[in-house]
Amino acid sequence: MFLRILVLILVLSCDSFRTVEADSSSFSANGFTLESVRDALTRQEDTIVFSLIERAKFPINSQTYNESYVSVLGFRTSLVGFIVRNTEAIEAKAGRYKNHEENPFLPGHLPLSVVPSYPYPEVLHPAAAFININKSIWKMYFGKLLPSITAPGDDGNYASTAASDLTCLQALSRRIHYGKFVAEVKFRESPQDYEPAIRSQDREALLKLLTSESVEEMVKKRVGKKAMVFGQDVSLDTNDNKGNYKVNPSIVSRLYGQWVIPLTKLVEVEYLLRRLD
Amino acid sequence: MFLRILVLILVLSCDSFRTVEADSSSFSANGFTLESVRDALTRQEDTIVFSLIERAKFPINSQTYNESYVSVLGFRTSLVGFIVRNTEAIEAKAGRYKNHEENPFLPGHLPLSVVPSYPYPEVLHPAAAFININKSIWKMYFGKLLPSITAPGDDGNYASTAASDLTCLQALSRRIHYGKFVAEVKFRESPQDYEPAIRSQDREALLKLLTSESVEEMVKKRVGKKAMVFGQDVSLDTNDNKGNYKVNPSIVSRLYGQWVIPLTKLVEVEYLLRRLD
Secondary structure, three states: OHHHHHHHHHHHHHHHHHHHHHHHHHHHHOOOOHHHHHHHHHHHHHHHHHHHHHHHOOOOOHHHHOOOOOOOOOOOOOHHHHHHHHHHHHHHHOOHHHOOOOOOOOHHHOOOOOOOOOOOOOOOOHHHHHOOOHHHHHHHHHHHHHHHHOOOOOOOOHHHHHHHHHHHHHHHHHHHHOHHHHHHHHHHHOHHHHHHHHHOOOHHHHHHHHOOHHHHHHHHHHHHHHHHHHOOOOOOOOOOOOOOOOOOHHHHHHHHHHHHHHHHHHHHHHHHHOOOO | OHHHHHHHHHHHHHHHHHHHHHHHHHHHHOOOOHHHHHHHHHHHHHHHHHHHHHHOOOOOOHHHHOOOOOOOOOOOOOHHHHHHHHHHHHHHHOOHHHOOOOOOOOHHHOOOOOOOOOOOOOOOOHHHHHOOOHHHHHHHHHHHHHHHHOOOOOOOOHHHHHHHHHHHHHHHHHHHHOHHHHHHHHHHHOHHHHHHHHHOOOHHHHHHHHOOHHHHHHHHHHHHHHHHHHOOOOOOOOOOOOOOOOOOHHHHHHHHHHHHHHHHHHHHHHHHHOOOO
16 A cells, blocks of 8 residues: 555656656747757857848948938838838738747837738747837947948948848847847746846846856857958958958947847846746 | 141040040949959859858748738738738839849839939940849749758748848849849950850850850859858857858859859840840
């Protein structure tokens, strides 16, 4: 009898252990572990560097941003505003923003998706849907980044320039809002570390918990290296690039140090503050 | 008297020489010389390789190409057809196709540009406007290239996938239709070589004149190398990539050898056949 009870207890414990395992492995099967999230961020660096190199192909082309340049578009906006607004509308219809990794720049103007819904993994707390810092990204991109990666001049390719800006904006936005996933996996890994700061709504404490200076230094160095590798002129002879890169690697490192990493952490903090709602 | 006549003749010859020089230098000032055209083609290789690497980030996502997947878009089309049609319409309004370097995939459906006209350099013969081989590029891209650079699978990101396809298509189309500029500068460099074949509408002879096997071999090797350099995983340690690239370099070389170079030459031949009209 005792043996049967013992076996039953063991079976039950194994079952409950299996449930935890299954939970954890189904979480990981969705591809969201600290490692997979870091891998995604690393891969997104390539996308960001490519997009900046592609934007830098054009000069600044300031008419793209001049609100007086086109007045027949139905409303007062710059060409880049026109391209972003309309492209986001098309992509919203095509279901882009059903994936929580994507966050629109002009969420107030989006039509509904017309495609069948897709079972994206439900990983985030529902409050994630209310976190969108694209206004800050927009301001940083046009105010700080763009003037530092483009040459002066005008080649008339404003539509292509604006499309290229949108690609940069989307790549930066995806990376920065990926902070929601980073925060979620960090929280799940050690909720006991985060819960007190969340309950006391202590931003400073959360920021401290989320910061790893050594990782940040490594990321800044790596994106600089990527700007060198991807922005060199590749020829069949020796690759003597003489320090000429299509986008200055130190600007890309600085972009990460001053903007991408802090804004990602801002998203992480905003997310965690709502994580127990 | 004889001396004055001689001086006059010399002045006149110098004048006519200056005119030729001025013509040739204003042509070159527009940025279209054989060297600058080759530089543009080389730079466009980077754009093409980046775009393929970015598309290969997603699995094949075949719903993007399934005409039965979405039936509420107002007409029977795939999601990629919807994205291409609508994005081209927006970009046409924003003036993209006013630049003769750009050629739409669905030219029958484009609204007029609403932006002020820009003085793009007039380099090409007007017949250039009638050369558009995007149907062949579309067929090659979806039929041959795409299946060879993407993994099987479905991650639901069909809108982003379609936008990524359009970036690849536009990069390939720009490169291939740049053949018009290649043909124009080659013709201007030595019209006497091309005129007989143009007058007799001899495609074979034109193709032979336009072909340089050694240059083509170099280009194929170089794009393969670019796929290696841009498609590697860049880390701060040694770059031991173990032959893993985001897009197979030999596929990129083959894309150029089997499609990009032959299609560019097709554009060049089509252009030259009309060059004396």
